[in-house]
Amino acid sequence: MADLWADFIIGHVNYWLFTVLMMTGLYAVVAKGNFVKKIIGLNMFQSAVFMLYISMGKVDGGTAPIFPVDMKIDPATVYTNPLPSVLILTAIVVGIATTALALALIVRIREEFGTIEEDDILEMETAMAAEENRLHGQTMGGRA
Amino acid sequence: MAAETMAAGGTEHAAQMAHVALTLADQLPVLQVLVPFLAAPLLVLIGSKRLAWPIAYGATTVAFVISILLLLRVIGGEVISYHLGGWAPPLGIEYRIDAANAFVLFLVTGIATVVMPYARVSIAREVPEQHTTLFYAIFLLCLTGQLGVTITGDAFNVFVFLEISSLATYALVASGAARDKRALTAAYDYLIMGTIGATFFVIGLGLLYMVTGTLNMADLAERLADQTGNRTVRAAFAFIIVGIGLKAAIYPLHLWLPNAYTYSPSAVTSFLASTSTKVAVYVLLRFMFSVFQPQYLFEVKTLEFIIIPLALLAMFAASIIAIFQTDLKRLLAYSSIAQIGYMLLGIGFLTQTGLTAAIVHLFNHGITKAALFMGVGAIVLRNGGSFMDRIAGAGKTMPWTSAAMVIGGMSLIGVPGTAGFVSKWVLVQGALEMGWWPVALLIVLSSLLAVIYVWRMVEAMYLMPPPKDVVAREAPLMMLVPIWIMAGSCIYFGLNTDLTMAAATSAAKGFMAGSAGMMLH
16 A cells, blocks of 8 residues: 555656646636636646656756756766757747737637627527528528 | 758768758758748738738749659659758658658648639738738748648657647638637637647657657657557557547547638638648548557557547538538538548558548548639628528529539539549548448448538529629639639549559558658668
8 A cells, every 4th residue: 555655646746746737727628618717727738738748857866957068077967858848848839829829819709799708609609690590591492 | 951862771871961962952841841931920021011912922832833843752652851950860850751741742832822812812802901911921820830740750840830830720710700700719719629639649749758758750650669558658649649630620529620611711711621631631640650550550449449430420420410501611611521531431441542542532622622612712702601592693693613613512522533533432442442342332322412512502503593682793813713723623633643643652652561661762
């Protein structure tokens, strides 16, 4: 039992955090009706992936992967793998761009629909579709 | 930067040559992506409404020429490996071009070049004037992203380019808001689902990196070869398939597609419908067959239990939904989902014939849908809507546009003599080769459903009186010519299958060889 606790829970703590954060974020995206809250959920979801990558690059006892100025590298020094961090910097930039675009869209949606609640917008869109079907279906002799 | 065409295994030798040959022809792989990528900020910096379109059109044309040159070089089975910045893979990023992605590059740039002249008139009407410069810039970025996804041999690079094209696509879809405000919510939905898909893809890549410590596709393939039982690899496989599946609109993951296609501007719909899902299908193929192995697909049984049933479901369910649509644009969007089913079915056969069918259908459906959506766009311009009652009588008021759309519709059904027939013929052949005659029957049956929804369009155009407020006016020449180029290529590639079948067969051969295909020659 102690082994289970030590290895399975503590040993994989980064994966547990990653999984919990990812699922929380995904839940928020699906369950929240407010568009801004959905975006917050999406950000949590992406952050979870960043955690997965960063923890993956960590080497036990490794230090920051920066060479000394004089480039005299002590072979005994262990460096953390820099590649996952570099990849995640790119992914963070992508995430910021996505968030910015999403928020811009939300501003426009608010201007056009007057609300950012999913239920209200769905209702409006259903009404618009019903009106279109009535209009265009009738001119087709009711065959829509 | 240095480039070289090299034989696999001769990496060291090629690395020595790296700084010798520096002709323009060697730089084609990177120029393919760079030309539209640099043209986009150039448009914004110049900021001239008059110059925006010519620059954008020039950039797409140059990209098209480059893709033709690349395709001619690799169609015989050669592989071009381009090392960005002269850094040899697996450390550096590699662009790797074989018959499969050269063919997709050819499709994407070709469609962009044809859509561009069409967009000039169409976009002027559907997008507010102060946004046109930015619109073309975003269009070029979208093209850049798709080309980058297709050309790169680095798995993480796929994600970055995928997000470039996706971000641009969301903005393009939202630019339809001037015509219908639902374009905004369509773009928002697409953004949420697209981001979830892309993030799933990154999770998959992260898991693969954990196991192998590399991101170069060829290198990944080599190190994954003996990892078939590894659960991390299986999880990675699942994440990648679902993530890309969302982008490719595989049947239950298609929910973003109908609204995005219906409410975006006509030129955008024509471009996206014929390229974006096709590029995603290509990525799916690349990961299933080159990174993972065909044998791996057998072992995890994804194809029999997931891909084939979903493909068949897509072919029928989406076609039946299409039959009941009032809006022609939405009808065609659902038909696109059904057509992706054919491609997946071809992949699911896991034979060379099946893959050839999938790849050739990817191309043929691209040109078919481009012709149809551009036709609808012309009708929207003249008759003010894409509903069936606005389409009515177009055969009399817009005879040339309607004729082109009928050709596109025939190609969608798969009438002999059109491009759609070729791909369905190969697909049926693939089914019969496997001895799966019920599947062959289902392919024919679902084509009959296509007859119904295409007939609804034809009936409205030719057998119904035009609405009273519609004046008989043919679409402007700038739109009509691109529509007919696409309709013409539907017939051309239906009669002359040399190019398409040669490229598809060569690509399928490479895929069936698994990772060995990436090392070919």
